[in-house]
Structures are given as C-alpha cells and as structure tokens.
Amino acid sequence: MLSFIQDHWSDILSRAVEHAWLAGLPLVIGLLISLPLGWLARRASWLRVILVGGSSLLYTIPSLALFVLMPLIVKTNIVDPINVIIAMTIYTLALLVRTVADALGAVSEETTQAAIAMGYTPIRRFFGVELPLAVPVISAGLRVAAVSNVAIVSVAALLGIRQLGFYLTDGYQTTYWAEVWTGVVACLVLALIFDLVIQLITRLLTPWQKAAVS
Amino acid sequence: MIRFEQVVKQYAGGTTAVDNLSFEAPTGQITVLVGPSGCGKTTSLRMINRMIEPTSGHILIDDEDVQTFNAAKLRRGIGYVIQHAGLFPNKRVVDNVATVPQLLGTPKAKARERAREVLELVGLPGDFADRWPSQLSGGQQQRVGVARALAADPPVMLMDEPFSAVDPVVREQLQDEFLRLQRDLGKTIVFVTHDIDEALKLGDQIAVMRVGGKLAQLADPAYLLAHPIDDFVAEFVGRDRGYRALTFAETPPLPLATEATVPLGTTPEQARAATDDEWLLVVDKDRPVGWIQPHVIAAPIESAMLHRGGTVARASGPLRSALDAALSSPSRRGVIAADDGTLLGTVRAHQVLQAIEATERPEVDKADIAPQQTSEHVDLSLDK
Numbered sequence: 001m002l003s004f005i006q007d008h009w010s011d012i013l014s015r016a017v018e019h020a021w022l023a024g025l026p027l028v029i030g031l032l033i034s035l036p037l038g039w040l041a042r043r044a045s046w047l048r049v050i051l052v053g054g055s056s057l058l059y060t061i062p063s064l065a066l067f068v069l070m071p072l073i074v075k076t077n078i079v080d081p082i083n084v085i086i087a088m089t090i091y092t093l094a095l096l097v098r099t100v101a102d103a104l105g106a107v108s109e110e111t112t113q114a115a116i117a118m119g120y121t122p123i124r125r126f127f128g129v130e131l132p133l134a135v136p137v138i139s140a141g142l143r144v145a146a147v148s149n150v151a152i153v154s155v156a157a158l159l160g161i162r163q164l165g166f167y168l169t170d171g172y173q174t175t176y177w178a179e180v181w182t183g184v185v186a187c188l189v190l191a192l193i194f195d196l197v198i199q200l201i202t203r204l205l206t207p208w209q210k211a212a213v214s
Numbered sequence: 215m216i217r218f219e220q221v222v223k224q225y226a227g228g229t230t231a232v233d234n235l236s237f238e239a240p241t242g243q244i245t246v247l248v249g250p251s252g253c254g255k256t257t258s259l260r261m262i263n264r265m266i267e268p269t270s271g272h273i274l275i276d277d278e279d280v281q282t283f284n285a286a287k288l289r290r291g292i293g294y295v296i297q298h299a300g301l302f303p304n305k306r307v308v309d310n311v312a313t314v315p316q317l318l319g320t321p322k323a324k325a326r327e328r329a330r331e332v333l334e335l336v337g338l339p340g341d342f343a344d345r346w347p348s349q350l351s352g353g354q355q356q357r358v359g360v361a362r363a364l365a366a367d368p369p370v371m372l373m374d375e376p377f378s379a380v381d382p383v384v385r386e387q388l389q390d391e392f393l394r395l396q397r398d399l400g401k402t403i404v405f406v407t408h409d410i411d412e413a414l415k416l417g418d419q420i421a422v423m424r425v426g427g428k429l430a431q432l433a434d435p436a437y438l439l440a441h442p443i444d445d446f447v448a449e450f451v452g453r454d455r456g457y458r459a460l461t462f463a464e465t466p467p468l469p470l471a472t473e474a475t476v477p478l479g480t481t482p483e484q485a486r487a488a489t490d491d492e493w494l495l496v497v498d499k500d501r502p503v504g505w506i507q508p509h510v511i512a513a514p515i516e517s518a519m520l521h522r523g524g525t526v527a528r529a530s531g532p533l534r535s536a537l538d539a540a541l542s543s544p545s546r547r548g549v550i551a552a553d554d555g556t557l558l559g560t561v562r563a564h565q566v567l568q569a570i571e572a573t574e575r576p577e578v579d580k581a582d583i584a585p586q587q588t589s590e591h592v593d594l595s596l597d598k
Binding site: 133 | 297298305348
C-alpha cells in the first residue's frame with residue numbers, strides 16, 4: 001500500500017482536493033440554506049412538519065439514483081461535477097434542516113424572552129442571540145453531515161467524476177487491494193480533517209463555552 | 215405614569231388571565247403586583263411592553279397608548295428584569311449590559327463605556343465586565359440583569375420576580391441595594407412578585423391580585439396591613455399584620471432611660487461596681503455592642519463573651535425595631551441608638567407599647583367600607 005501511495009502521491013492529492021470540494025462546498029451551501037429553513041420550521045408547527053419531514057425524506061433517495069437523475073432535472077452533462085454538488089447539497093439539507101430547527105429550539109426560553117424584552121427585532125435577535133447560541137448543536141449536526149458527505153461522494157466514482165472513490169472501484173475491478181485500502185484510508189483522513197476544521201471553527205465561535213467549563 | 219384602563223386578556227381556550235384591570239402606577243414610584251400563581255400578574259406586566267397583547271382595554275404610558283408604538287422600539291425604552299436574569303450566555307457581561315444602548319444606535323465603544331458605569335452602580339466594578347455570565351453567581355447575574363435594564367436610562371422599569379431565584383441572604387441584600395438605587399434614580403417601576411413580604415418591603419403601592427386576574431385591593435403597605443379589604447387579602451397578607459404594620463410607623467420620641475455602660479476590656483471588679491443590675495451594657499467607642507452579666511464573668515470583658523441576643527433600634531427607625539429591641543433584650547431594656555450608632559439610652563416594652571397606642575393608624579378609606587359589589591347583602595348591612 002505504501003508503494004502505491006508513493007507512486008500515485010500527486011494523483012491521490014489532486015483527487016483528495018476534488019473530493020474535498022465535492023463534499024465541502026455542498027456542506028457550506030446546505031448550511032446556508034438550512035438556516036432560514038430551520039428558522040421557518042420554528043415559526044409554525046405545520047411548517048415544521050413540511051420542512052423537517054420533507055427534508056428528512058430526501059435522505060432516503062439512493063445517492064446513485066440522485067446522481068443519475070440530476071442531469072435530467074437540471075439539464076447538465078452526466079459527468080459534470082455540478083450534479084454531485086447539487087445532490088450533496090440536498091443530502092446536507094436533509095440532515096441540517098432538522099438540526100438547525102432543533103438547535104434554535106434548544107435556546108432557552110428565558111434568553112429568547114429577554115431578547116424580545118430588550119427590544120430586539122426578530123432578524124437581529126436571530127443573528128445576535130439565537131444563532132450564536134445554536135452553534136454548538138448545529139456544529140454537531142454539521143460534523144455528521146460532513147462525514148456522511150465524504151462517504152457518499154465516493155459513489156460518484158461510478159459516473160467517472162474525479163475523486164477518491166475511484167480507487168475503490170478501480171482497485172476492486174483490478175483486485176488490487178492496496179489501491180482499495182488507499183481509497184478507504186484517504187476518505188477516512190479527509191473526513192477526519194473536515195471534523196477537526198468544524199470543531200476548530202466551533203470553538204472560535206463559542207468562546208463562552210470554554211469559560212463555562214473552567 | 216402607567217395607566218391600565220379596563221384591560222382584559224383572554225386566551226383562545228376561554229380562560230381569562232386578566233379581568234378588567236384598571237389602576238395607575240405613579241411616576242417615580244414602585245408599584246408591586248402581588249398575588250398567588252395564576253392571578254395574571256406577569257401577564258399584566260408583559261402587556262405593558264407588548265410582549266403580550268391585551269384582548270381589550272388600554273395601557274397608557276404618560277397618556278400615550280402603548281399600542282401606538284412600534285413594539286421593538288417601545289421595549290427599548292422600557293427596562294426589563296426577569297427571574298434568573300435571562301442574560302445572554304454568548305455575550306460578555308459588559309456586552310450584555312450594552313445591549314439596549316447598542317440597539318438604540320449608540321456606537322459600541324460608547325455603549326460599553328456606559329455599561330461599565332452602570333455595572334459599577336450595581337456593585338460589579340472592574341473585571342466583572344469582561345467575564346461571561348456563566349462565571350457569575352446567581353446574585354451577581356441578577357445584578358447584571360438590573361444593570362442591563364438600567365443601561366439606556368429608561369424612565370420605566372418592569373421587574374418580574376427579579377430576586378426570587380437567589381438565596382434569602384442575597385435576596386435581602388439585593389432588595390436593599392435596589393431600594394437605595396431607586397432613591398437616587400426615581401424610576402417608574404412595576405414589580406411582580408408572589409412574595410407578600412417582598413411586596414411590603416419594596417412597594418410604594420401594592421396591587422393585590424386574585425386568581426382569575428382581578429384586582430383585589432390597591433393600597434400602600436401600611437394601609438394594606440391595617441385594612442385588608444376582604445378575607446382573601448387578609449389571608450394573603452398573612453399573620454402578624456398588626457406587628458408587621460409597625461414597620462411602617464415612625465418611632466415618636468421615646469422616654470429614654472440612661473443606661474450604665476462599660477467599655478470592652480473592663481475588669482470583673484469594675485463591671486460589678488458599675489451596676490447593681492443583673493445585666494450591664496458594653497459599648498465600644500460609645501456604640502452598644504452587647505450585654506454582660508457582671509457577677510458571672512471572671513476575666514476582663516472581651517467581645518466573644520458578650521450576649522448578642524438584644525437588637526439595637528435606631529431612634530429614627532420604625533416602631534417595630536424599637537419594640538423588637540425591648541423584646542429581645544436580655545435585660546428587658548431595649549437599646550436605642552442614634553443614626554451614627556452611638557448609644558442614646560434604653561426603653562422598656564411597655565413604654566414602646568404606649569407610644570404605639572398613641573400613633574395614628576391609616577384611616578379607613580370610605581370606599582373600602584362599602585365594597586363596590588352588586589350583592590344586596592352588602593348594600594343592606596353597611597350602607598347606612
């Protein structure tokens with residue numbers, strides 16, 4: 001396996017970067033979309049049923065089916081990475097809308113009431129009080145979504161889109177197990193890096209949490 | 215001045231939280247809404263800053279209907295303190311306090327400067343400002359809550375059980391400091407509590423509410439203790455009303471007896487020579503510090519040897535303190551001191567009682583004799 005890594009180092013690295021893009025960009029887009037959706041889901045119970053229930057359902061669509069269907073829906077080429085980006089964004093939404101709704105719901109009623117009483121408008125209250133306090137819970141959901149994204153993106157190898165999943169399919173076809181293991185380990189390392197980055201950002205955004213522990 | 219005009223709050227299920235409530239909270243005074251849980255006191259409070267909208271009726275601040283204001287802007291002009299303080303955990307203490315000035319558009323640096331001033335005012339100087347709320351005790355958090363409400367210097371403050379979540383010692387301390395602050399600031403305050411003792415201590419005016427959101431009685435503390443309007447109010451105000459009413463009666467000049475005293479460090483022989491009585495008052499720089507039994511001691515008088523049971527009453531204080539001083543003294547002579555703490559003399563319980571009998575009690579309001587009820591029974595028995 002080591003010799004395989006040595007021989008293909010630059011290829012592994014470039015595929016890892018592609019993989020990171022395909023998994024990471026949807027994570028960011030998905031988070032940005034799920035924030036307003038999660039906020040809306042908190043406004044009325046019927047909205048919650050539609051948004052949280054509906055988004056959770058999306059996660060049950062098989063990834064390969066979504067990758068294949070995407071070109072038909074958005075009229076792109078089957079090997080266009082845009083398909084993967086959109087599909088992965090949908091999966092991210094499926095996980096994060098519920099997380100955001102729950103995270104905002106976990107902000108204590110006292111704090112929310114105090115914010116209203118101080119004269120916050122709903123928008124300012126969201127950005128100034130509710131969202132910052134929801135960060136720890138959102139971050140937990142984001143870590144799950146990140147790992148899940150890294151895993152699902154490898155399926156796109158079947159469509160011939162450049163990423164780390166290629167080593168799994170190629171290695172399997174040529175029964176070259178060192179290559180398969182390389183793909184597995186590379187995905188693992190990538191997922192770990194995502195996880196660490198999210199944890200680091202969370203820590204920077206929530207300095208008060210550290211204070212509470214000490 | 216805050217005025218409630220026939221305010222009603224009904225919920226969708228048909229329950230009435232507040233029923234035809236009318237009263238005035240005068241400018242610069244503390245009006246306490248007190249009552250058992252479910253009496254609508256918090257609902258009433260929250261209708262003032264429109265966190266709850268009334269079903270009918272009007273609430274006016276300085277003759278302007280609160281409904282005519284934008285809700286968020288209205289709230290920025292009204293200080294609000296809640297139970298458990300409700301601080302924002304994600305903001306440092308200084309930024310919590312700077313919240314309302316910043317919402318009002320004050321630049322951040324200036325808002326923080328103001329926040330530090332107010333924090334000092336509530337007894338949290340220096341580095342407290344840079345801590346996180348989670349690093350403060352309950353009592354300190356509550357002070358920050360008060361500071362946050364005061365930061366934009368609003369003329370009106372709403373306080374919802376602000377001191378009920380802290381232990382009794384801290385609560386008393388916070389209440390005393392709050393009264394001291396209010397003497398300087400003179401805010402128009404509406405204060406909600408379920409604790410009648412807190413209401414009597416803090417209120418210039420007390421509105422007792424009963425379950426169903428009806429106003430049972432509106433009166434100042436002394437009047438409430440002297441003349442509760444019905445069984446509900448009498449029971450709610452509680453036992454020992456006559457004794458507790460003495461808290462609100464000023465002490466008239468009392469016939470003080472000169473008391474023999476000795477300073478700390480006096481030898482047993484000197485102490486026995488100083489008095490024939492069983493008990494002798496010990497002073498430190500003219501301030502009474504405790505009693506001693508001269509025939510019992512075998513060493514020069516030290517602070518630790520003193521009997522501490524007797525309370526010391528200020529001559530300018532309430533009659534309750536004077537009576538308590540007499541009742542609690544082991545010598546049965548109550549110690550009365552001047553405002554600076556120096557001894558004026560002693561008084562006996564019967565002398566205090568004579569003074570009590572001579573003091574005026576609040577006169578019964580004629581409106582209270584015939585309650586405005588439509589019951590025929592009341593009309594017949596009390597009208598003439």
